[in-house]
Amino acid sequence: MMKPIRVWAIARKEVVHILRDPRSLMMAIAIPMLLLVLFGYALTLDVDNVPMVVWDQSQSQTSREFISRFDGSRYFSIRQYARDYHEVERSIDTGKALVALIIPTDFGSDIKSGRAAPVQLIVDGGDSNTATIAMGYADFVALNYSQDVAIREIARSGGPKLHPPLDMRPRVWFNAELVSKNYIIPGLIAVIMMVIAALLTSLTVAREWERGTMEQLIATPVKGSELILGKLLPYFALGMLDVLLAVLMGEFLFEVPLRGSVGLLFGMAAVFLVGALSLGMFISIMTRSQLLASQLAMVLTFLPSFLLSGFMYSIANMPPPIQIMTHLIPARYFVVLLKGIYLKGVGLEVLGLNAVLLAVFAVVMVALANFKFRKKLE
Amino acid sequence: MNTNEAELAVVVRDLEKRFGKFVAVSSVSFEVARGEIFGFLGSNGAGKSTVIRMLVGLLTPTSGSGRVAGFDVGTEAENIKKHIGYMSQKFSLYDDLTVEENINLYSGIYRIDRAKKKQRKEWVLEMAGLRDHRHSRTSILSAGWKQRLALGCAVLHEPEIIFLDEPTSGVDPISRRQFWDLINDLAGKGVTVFVTTHYMDEAEYCDRLGLMDRGELIAVGTPGSVKADLMKDDILDVHCQRPQDAIADIEQLASVKDVALFGRGLHVVVENAEVAIAEIRKSLESKSFVIERIEVIPPTLEDVFVSLIEARDKAMDVRKVAG
Numbered sequence: 074m075m076k077p078i079r080v081w082a083i084a085r086k087e088v089v090h091i092l093r094d095p096r097s098l099m100m101a102i103a104i105p106m107l108l109l110v111l112f113g114y115a116l117t118l119d120v121d122n123v124p125m126v127v128w129d130q131s132q133s134q135t136s137r138e139f140i141s142r143f144d145g146s147r148y149f150s151i152r153q154y155a156r157d158y159h160e161v162e163r164s165i166d167t168g169k170a171l172v173a174l175i176i177p178t179d180f181g182s183d184i185k186s187g188r189a190a191p192v193q194l195i196v197d198g199g200d201s202n203t204a205t206i207a208m209g210y211a212d213f214v215a216l217n218y219s220q221d222v223a224i225r226e227i228a229r230s231g232g233p234k235l236h237p238p239l240d241m242r243p244r245v246w247f248n249a250e251l252v253s254k255n256y257i258i259p260g261l262i263a264v265i266m267m268v269i270a271a272l273l274t275s276l277t278v279a280r281e282w283e284r285g286t287m288e289q290l291i292a293t294p295v296k297g298s299e300l301i302l303g304k305l306l307p308y309f310a311l312g313m314l315d316v317l318l319a320v321l322m323g324e325f326l327f328e329v330p331l332r333g334s335v336g337l338l339f340g341m342a343a344v345f346l347v348g349a350l351s352l353g354m355f356i357s358i359m360t361r362s363q364l365l366a367s368q369l370a371m372v373l374t375f376l377p378s379f380l381l382s383g384f385m386y387s388i389a390n391m392p393p394p395i396q397i398m399t400h401l402i403p404a405r406y407f408v409v410l411l412k413g414i415y416l417k418g419v420g421l422e423v424l425g426l427n428a429v430l431l432a433v434f435a436v437v438m439v440a441l442a443n444f445k446f447r448k449k450l451e
Numbered sequence: 452m453n454t455n456e457a458e459l460a461v462v463v464r465d466l467e468k469r470f471g472k473f474v475a476v477s478s479v480s481f482e483v484a485r486g487e488i489f490g491f492l493g494s495n496g497a498g499k500s501t502v503i504r505m506l507v508g509l510l511t512p513t514s515g516s517g518r519v520a521g522f523d524v525g526t527e528a529e530n531i532k533k534h535i536g537y538m539s540q541k542f543s544l545y546d547d548l549t550v551e552e553n554i555n556l557y558s559g560i561y562r563i564d565r566a567k568k569k570q571r572k573e574w575v576l577e578m579a580g581l582r583d584h585r586h587s588r589t590s591i592l593s594a595g596w597k598q599r600l601a602l603g604c605a606v607l608h609e610p611e612i613i614f615l616d617e618p619t620s621g622v623d624p625i626s627r628r629q630f631w632d633l634i635n636d637l638a639g640k641g642v643t644v645f646v647t648t649h650y651m652d653e654a655e656y657c658d659r660l661g662l663m664d665r666g667e668l669i670a671v672g673t674p675g676s677v678k679a680d681l682m683k684d685d686i687l688d689v690h691c692q693r694p695q696d697a698i699a700d701i702e703q704l705a706s707v708k709d710v711a712l713f714g715r716g717l718h719v720v721v722e723n724a725e726v727a728i729a730e731i732r733k734s735l736e737s738k739s740f741v742i743e744r745i746e747v748i749p750p751t752l753e754d755v756f757v758s759l760i761e762a763r764d765k766a767m768d769v770r771k772v773a774g
Contacts, residue, residue, distance in 0.1 A: 076562060078559050078562050079559060079560050079562065081559060082555070082556050082558075082559020082560055083556075083559075083560075085555070085556070085559075086545065086548060086552065086556045089547070089548055089552055090545070090547060090548075093547045093548075094547070284543075285539065285541040285542075285543045286543045286544070286545060287543075288509065288539045288541075288543055289537070289538075289539055289543035289544070289601075290560075291509065292507050292508070292509060292532060292535075292537035292539070293532060293557070293560045293561065294529065294532045294533045294560070294561070295560045448508075448509075448528070448529070448532075449509060449510065449511065449528075450504060450509045450510055451470075451510060451511070
């Protein structure tokens with residue numbers, strides 16, 4: 074049986090350690106905020122205002138109308154009108170433009186006489202994602218323009234007033250403006266909390282081994298479970314404070330809509346924190362070295378959570394073996410939970426399985442930390 | 452000695468500890484009676500700390516058996532921890548906590564009754580002389596104060612036996628004296644004290660001693676019996692002019708085992724006092740050193756231990772050569 078008086082004594086001393094070390098306290102609070110701001114602003118996947126260079130050899134009313142279709146959309150912004158091929162090339166080489174639109178001399182006359190008018194689009198494929206999206210936008214603009222020209226031609230030659238046969242009306246759910254920060258921020262909170270929580274506790278047991286204070290502690294009747302719980306409690310409070318700050322930043326700084334239950338969000342964060350903090354504790358117990366523990370905590374949490382949690386890269390697009398691996402990444406479940414709560418406003422009726430798996434992670438980590446803690450010097 | 456098991460605080464039989472191939476402690480057996488101050492002597496690396504760590508349940512013996520406060524060191528380590536106090540070699544309280552916070556922590560860990568808590572805390576503060584420093588960070592305390600605070604925290608729960616691993620190393624002489632007064636007070640109240648040290652003057656304060664060398668216990672007894680029984684050689688106190696020059700002469704004599712400067716004179720270890728005195732006189736007089744006096748003196752503990760360890764060194768060398 075755990076004795077509350079011992080857990081309390083340990084917890085109180087840990088609180089004093091934390092409060093007397095303003096540098097690590099600052100780190101525990103400032104670093105998650107800093108990461109959230111950095112990644113929150115830098116990690117935008119939206120492709121807007123793609124810089125474009127145009128070489129209009131036609132210089133006709135028709136060509137100018139076509140160009141205005143690009144300039145008028147929010148996807149492209151024309152940075153330069155080139156006078157020759159050299160200028161186009163330099164513009165792309167220097168990165169001034171990512172896309173070049175080249176309109177041949179006969180463009181105007183071709184369109185007027187109903188011939189197919191070739192138009193060249195050059196795309197900088199250095200960033201394949203942006204290139205693909207920009208090509209898609211350009212296709213869409215060009216297709217729209219052709220359709221309009223065709224309909225106008227038919228009408229002018231006395232044909233019937235045509236309507237396009239299909240009228241698709243897309244509606245985007247959950248993130249109507251398709252703003253990437255709306256799904257990046259919730260995922261980011263999960264990933265950052267994973268890293269910070271594991272780092273926070275990774276030092277606590279190792280530090281006592283290095284300073285020799287552990288030898289004194291384990292020569293007393295204190296139980297491993299009392300020691301671990303006593304150490305977890307203050308860090309749990311600190312972790313929940315981090316979550317609160319992150320949620321507040323999401324709300325007021327990034328203005329990410331929080332549609333689901335706030336209670337569920339914090340409840341799940343609590344379960345997740347228990348697991349992540351215990352993981353850090355487990356690492357600390359196994360290594361008994363602060364340097365090794367903190368590095369291991371970083372390596373084990375940062376990249377896996379970043380790449381394999383589905384926070385940025387869709388798990389469905391990964392090769393099957395990697396997809397299986399992602400099940401071992403606890404941040405994965407928390408990412409799904411947070412995105413679900415934030416964007417879809419759904420509850421446990423949908424997220425139940427993820428909540429259960431998150432709880433399993435927490436239970437396993439707590440058990441491992443307790444199992445591996447020995448009151449022996451060897 | 453009383454061999455009734457219940458009267459014994461510590462019983463150790465053939466205790467052995469290996470770390471991989473390295474034998475840290477080999478076949479150690481001894482007993483400590485309740486209420487005794489038992490001193491464990493030996494140089495650094497002799498295995499003192501390893502023995503103490505096995506006794507307090509921090510290390511599991513590789514073989515052999517031991518009982519502390521009636522509990523087995525191999526299988527009942529957690530029970531032992533309830534009945535003992537332990538002070539490790541390195542200061543191991545928290546530097547960033549205040550004196551009072553450190554006491555509160557251990558008083559919580561030992562689950563001291565609410566009613567008694569305050570009284571025990573005041574007792575520790577009084578005993579360690581830290582009444583006026585209760586709100587000071589432990590880091591600013593002197594080594595002597597730290598050690599007394601550590602002792603206080605180790606005996607907060609009034610254990611039957613306390614284990615102190617080199618409690619006075621790095622502490623000034625006055626603090627060492629004060630520390631031993633505390634140990635004597637505790638022993639006076641019936642607490643068994645098991646203490647390791649490498650200060651020979653401290654060994655004299657102990658009821659009984661054990662001497663360790665290279666993992667083995669090579670002598671056990673009261674300071675008096677160790678000096679009387681284990682010293683096969685005689686010690687001569689030689690006072691003459693220019694003793695530092697006389698060393699070279701005396702060293703060469705057949706009857707002399709060892710010579711060392713000691714105060715203003717020389718301590719000479721010899722096998723047979725009568726033969727040696729005659730030889731030394733003859734040699735020194737022939738070189739015209741003026742001899743003030745030569746007399747047989749009782750050996751100090753240091754003399755005994757140095758000669759025991761040197762005898763072992765020689766035996767090992769012989770074995771090596773023979774091997």
